[in-house]
Amino acid sequence: MPGLTTAAAPFPDDVPTHPLVVIDYELLAQGDRHEVDALWKAGTELGFWYLKNHGVEWEVDQMFDMGAETLDLPLDELMKFEQGDNGNSFGYKARGTIQTDANGTRDNVEFLNIAQDDVLSWPHPTHRTYPSTVNAHMEDTIIPFVRKSMQVNNTILTIFERQLGLPQGALAQLHSTEEPCGSEARCIKTPPRQSSTGVGEHTDFGTLTFLHNRLGGLQVMPPGTQKWLYVKPLPGHAICNVGDALALFSGGILRSSLHRVMPPPGAQSQFERYSIAFFTRPRDSVVLRALWEGSEMIARTVLQAPEGKYDTGSTSAEWIARRIKKLRLKNRQGPETWYASLGTEHDGISRRRCVRGAV
Numbered sequence: 001m002p003g004l005t006t007a008a009a010p011f012p013d014d015v016p017t018h019p020l021v022v023i024d025y026e027l028l029a030q031g032d033r034h035e036v037d038a039l040w041k042a043g044t045e046l047g048f049w050y051l052k053n054h055g056v057e058w059e060v061d062q063m064f065d066m067g068a069e070t071l072d073l074p075l076d077e078l079m080k081f082e083q084g085d086n087g088n089s090f091g092y093k094a095r096g097t098i099q100t101d102a103n104g105t106r107d108n109v110e111f112l113n114i115a116q117d118d119v120l121s122w123p124h125p126t127h128r129t130y131p132s133t134v135n136a137h138m139e140d141t142i143i144p145f146v147r148k149s150m151q152v153n154n155t156i157l158t159i160f161e162r163q164l165g166l167p168q169g170a171l172a173q174l175h176s177t178e179e180p181c182g183s184e185a186r187c188i189k190t191p192p193r194q195s196s197t198g199v200g201e202h203t204d205f206g207t208l209t210f211l212h213n214r215l216g217g218l219q220v221m222p223p224g225t226q227k228w229l230y231v232k233p234l235p236g237h238a239i240c241n242v243g244d245a246l247a248l249f250s251g252g253i254l255r256s257s258l259h260r261v262m263p264p265p266g267a268q269s270q271f272e273r274y275s276i277a278f279f280t281r282p283r284d285s286v287v288l289r290a291l292w293e294g295s296e297m298i299a300r301t302v303l304q305a306p307e308g309k310y311d312t313g314s315t316s317a318e319w320i321a322r323r324i325k326k327l328r329l330k331n332r333q334g335p336e337t338w339y340a341s342l343g344t345e346h347d348g349i350s351r352r353r354c355v356r357g358a359v
């Protein structure tokens with residue numbers, strides 16, 4: 001199976017890892033108080049947690065197979081679907097097209113992004129078309145995976161909405177399916193035996209990420225530290241995290257933490273690495289800013305923050321397009337292009353200084 005953690009190469013026990021809290025999705029969906037509290041603690045402290053009993057295990061396995069089949073297609077076939085340099089996310093992203101740091105170091109991963117809107121409108125494309133293997137597995141794999149992943153993320157979103165003291169439906173309606181949005185499913189492939197960064201440090205652009213790893217390589221930097229720690233993949237457990245849109249909507253109460261993908265540790269580095277993700281992102285026209293009018297908790301936090309820190313002045317579509325565009329090496333004009341890709345221009349505090357501990 002692609003990206004499977006083989007018995008021959010278990011995750012090593014001598015690398016620094018960050019133990020994430022395990023949240024039980026079934027208990028969350030039943031409204032279990034203890035589980036809701038544990039989710040809230042994870043969302044407001046690290047912004048990352050494991051999710052078990054999510055019910056998407058079979059569809060995730062199918063997605064690993066579909067992803068491998070697709071990314072094994074001849075490059076000239078995949079290139080017909082390349083996302084390009086204009087900030088479009090959907091389609092194929094070829095290896096070596098984006099920067100992984102301020103020096104402009106070339107990435108070594110390729111990935112395929114399938115828009116939620118194209119899945120929901122199948123067989124009629126909303127945004128674009130995809131390689132033949134995607135079309136062939138749309139009904140048996142991709143539609144079930146996307147529908148179930150939407151359900152999981154919407155359940156979590158509804159809990160955060162309540163915990164933040166927002167009116168019922170306030171967050172949900174920013175993600176309703178009446179208008180196009182940036183939500184997408186992703187399959188990432190990293191070649192074996194790499195020594196450099198796969199995906200450079202970043203925070204996710206959107207609202208919530210539902211991620212599935214078999215091999216290690218994902219690392220997170222806990223807020224307030226300068227340390228990169230591996231997140232160990234656990235069979236059947238998804239890794240979930242808060243993205244920038246939700247951090248902004250909540251006035252920073254929910255945290256979107258820096259993470260990156262490095263070569264798998266130890267003996268795992270001999271293997272090709274695949275990962276599968278589903279990103280829930282707001283409707284295209286939603287402006288990314290704190291929802292202080294709807295919640296006293298958010299209003300109090302925003303009042304204490306420097307003015308404009310949680311008001312980007314950008315719609316979700318503009319925010320995503322700008323950051324992707326700045327990542328593409330073709331658009332690089334120097335280190336500033338990399339910093340602009342991090343998405344913190346609006347708050348006057350550059351992530352560069354945050355990362356290096358000056359702030």
Ligand SMILES: O=C(O)CCC(=O)C(=O)O
Nearest residue numbers: 188199213218261275277
């Ligand atoms: O492959 C992974 O484990 C994480 C990928 C990631 O962070 C992303 O695609 O945003």
Ligand SMILES: [Fe+2]
Nearest residue numbers: 202203204259
């Ligand atoms: Fe990410």
